[in-house]
Amino acid sequence: MKKNIFEHTMRWYGPSDAVSLLDIRQAGATGIVTALHHIPNGEVWPLEEILKRQKEVSDANLTWSVVESLPVHEDVKLNAAGSEKIIENYKESLRNLGKAGIKTVTYNFMPILDWTRTRLYHKLPDETLALYFDIVDLAAFDLFILEREGAAADYSQEIISKAGDLYQKMNDEAKRILQRNILAGLPGSEEGYELDEFKKKLSLYDGITKQDLKNNMVAFLTEVTPVAEEWGINLAIHPDDPPFEIFGIPRFVSNRDDLRFLMDNVPSNNNGICFCTGSFGANPENDLVEMVKEFKDRIHFLHLRSVEVVDDRHFYEADHLEGNADFVSIIRAFYGQDRQVPMRPDHGHAMMDDLKKQTNPGYTCIGRMKGLRALMGIERTIVELNNT
Known part of the structure; x- marks a missing residue:
């Protein structure tokens, strides 16, 4: 060979x-x-x-x-x-x-x-599940859940508007899932955070x-x-x-x-x-x-x-x-x-029999x-x- x-x-x-x-x-x-x-x-x-x-x-x-x-x-x-x-x-x-x-x-x-990633189980047309990142999702979290000071300066007005619309449509469970997806990180990430802890970590990078x-x-x-x-x-x-x-x-x-x-x-x-x-x-x-x-x-x-x-x-x-x-x-x-x-x-992608199992995204x-x-x-x- x-x-x-x-x-x-x-x-x-x-x-x-x-x-x-x-x-x-x-x-x-x-x-x-x-x-x-x-x-x-x-x-x-x-x-x-x-x-x-x-x-x-x-x-x-x-x-x-x-x-x-x-x-x-x-x-x-x-x-x-x-x-x-x-x-x-x-x-x-x-x-x-x-x-x-x-x-x-x-x-x-x-x-x-x-x-x-902002979504860990995004369904594709063939019904497999994929990891997914959308800046509008991230902005909705950043602006309206995290409420980071000065965050609005990092996004266009179009993204801010879309993020606002998305947030208004989200129920408490959807907000919780979005927060978990972003702050827990993917498997193998060094650390995951609660919201207040994450804010403190961010402050360390001021300047x-x-x-x-x-x-x-x-x-x-x-x-x-x-x-x-x-x-x-x-x-x-x-x-x-x-x-x-x-x-x-x-x-x-x-x-x-x-x-x-x-x-x-x-x-x-x-x-x-x-x-x-x-x-x-x-x-x-x-x-x-x-x-x-x-x-x-x-x-x-x-x-x-x-x-x-x-x-x-x-x-x-x-x-x-x-x-x-x-x-x-x-x-x-x-x-x-x-x-x-x-x-x-x-x-x-999560597919076939793995869709029935609990595995790392x-x-x-x-x-x-x-x-x-x-x-x-x-x-x-x-x-x-x-x-x-």
Whole structure:
């Protein structure tokens, strides 16, 4: 059999995940993407806990290929007092992962909230369920539930008007669901918040600029990258999701220029990218194929999903063979490399028998298996065509 372009992985949330390791192996993956979600942010990942999780995975005849994520504590993003100790803990966690032989570590630098969607179970025409983001939903929450000071300045009059109309039609249960969807985050998010707590977190970023965050990011990477180099670990930053400012807080890992800044300011090859085609793809100005070609030597992990952009800041998760991601060109760009970059099918529609099960939104078994097999089919075709 000819060599694959990628290592095929799927995300697993640990022993409590409704999708088992056996399910993942039967879906066709050989690698597991997971994390020690039970360890609080900022604390050291003990070697014995890493080895325990690694054994759980290996006992299922799989490999723990990628850590997703080793979270960056909020105090580090803010460069707050006491963050030096937290960074030292991060270094120790990297050393312990290196001792276990785990060589790819994903993280993000999104302030307060990680991956944000406004609807977790949006019904598509074929009655599958998809993750969905609508700026009008977000504005309704921001303006009328959160009541953030100065929020109106962040939205057009058209969006404010639509958000007002939407809010007036919402009953108490709909408001509660919208708040939960936004503040609880997606599975694997670092933290979820109650409304008052979220307001306090937002206040910490008063006066923090995009450049401040960039500087704090470079300072963090300058500290931890030498440890990654020592242990042969590839750090892979996940882009902002969605790739634009929300709640008045700047984001800065959203486009080609942002990646250039991070790669140029910390030029080590161990400082790299988790290239998420869905996160970058939610901004129509991002040319995914050209970005992959430019940064592929620094891309250490791939999240492959496609989004359908409805209009400005309004998108949903499409089928992996639809939406705006040109996976034929993206996958072809990695053909011929000496290394196998790990990839996973990111998100998937809830469909078929999974509609009857309680699973993490976006992380059902069947939808992701469908995506994985579609991507593997593209990959196999490219390999075969280049070897005939």
